[in-house]
Amino acid sequence: MAKVLVFTETAGDNVKGVSLEILGKLSGQTIDVAVIGDLGDAGKTALASHGAENIHVIKGDNLDQYSPEGYSRALKDVISAGSYDYVIGGSTSIGKDLFPRLSGMFDAGMASEVTNFLFEGDEFHGTRPLFAGKCYAKVKITGPKPHFVTVRPNALGMPESPSAGAGNVADASASVGDLKAVIKEVIKGASEKVDLTEANVIVSGGRAMKNAENFAILDELAEVIGATVGASRAAVDSGYAPHSMQVGQTGKTVSPSLYIACGISGAIQHLAGMRTSKVIVAINTDPDAPIFTKADYGIVGDLFQIVPLLKEEFKALLG
């Protein structure tokens, strides 16, 4: 049985969903959790019901917001004290930045953004996409422990009947010292919605959107079905949407339940970034567009006519 520490980010009073996905998959291992900052009651309950034995709530100066140095130093102490075999977390903005730093501090190996894993005895076996999902490979970590792993949000899925743990909450104080790179200000993004990489539903627009203003019709559809809006590289390079919205090999790799591609032809680098979506709907005037080879439901038609109709139909269904 492996001793595992799961690093968890909070989301309001609760914890991020990917943490619970990871906990569910770790059933049978000894699982502790580390949180930095305040952990609400909903979060404590969720972590315990998904198998957490000990929950370390780390607090200290210079930890009120993320910083590479602050977070990595604070976690290093907890990891060392607990003699963990594995440290696992979500492949979020923070996870992606933090975990390689921790692995460097321990001279240890790390598997990035796995989409599935299991333990054989206490050995980790992961699967991860490479080339933005054009291929997959099995991944193992060698060398000194602890080993570090980040997991792509929405890939494992929520456990259906998780086994509970003791959920003992213990405060840990951290002294991280002075920071050389500190956040002075946070500028909010254009969208308050859930990020593309964590979105359950995505509506994406391509070059056929013709301009930035036309993305409004995608926003309206997204509003009705609770989606996040994305864009193809062609749309981003044409200036219709910011790079933060780009889906594909030089943008974000996404795996929502539903991906609606509007006016996207389906270049190989775009398909790589969204092909793991559970259900794909494509709308395009070109019946031979490559996107249709990946679509579960393809609509050969003009997005400017179809998207407003879709919005009304969804509104009737969901309203």
Place this chain on the structure above:
Amino acid sequence: MNIFVCVKQVPDTETKVTPNGDGTYIETSSIKWIMNPYDEFAVEQALLLKAANAGSTVTVVRVGGVKDTEALRTAMAMGADESFLVESDDNLDSYMTAKALKGAIEKSGKTPDIIFTGKQAIDDDCLQVPQLLATMMELPSVSVIVGFEAAGDKLTLKREVEGGAIEVYEASTPCLVACNKGLNTPRYASLPGIMKAKRKPLTQLSLADVGVSDADRRVVYSDFSLPPEKPPGKKFDAMDEGAQAGVVKEVVGLLRNEAKVI
């Protein structure tokens, strides 16, 4: 200023990937190699910083195969002064790569004031090397940078996080900065630049020269495979305006009752 840029050479984004015979990597024999797209922003930012600081040099470092030195030639044609190439297989893990980059930077004899990298390489998508290299070199670093301002040794760095939000960092050199798309517009190499690049120094090193051995391997890959093909989906013709409402109604019905995602 001693400005360093780390670049990687990766298969072109249009590449159709095929696993190799024993499934330990992909077939690389007929691949068109390009500079990792995110590294272009790193090279450009280095050149902009050099232009603003007389007497600075831009040194480019790469770890990888030697068959094609596209990435380094491109960087020097864009304006970098010299480059170091650590010869290795194309599938080193992140830890070995970071250690080799550190070794090559030390071999250059110059102490970096700033190191630019791309935020990730688009081949293995690990997003580890910038943070690992900074940790190994005990430098502060900020990743996913879309805004860069320097005033003397003070840096203002804009890091993009979820939802397109921006964290504004203050840091000072020496520092490592990992660049994202949107930071700048990389210049094209000019013809005179390409000619000039041929005479710029390119030093080749072995992994042993930079202190990296097989004992440094931390990650082992196997069973490279293509994702399963989806069975063909359903396609509806809605070019005719009269058919549109019916098609949309049917697709929404399928999303609810067949796919059960709405």
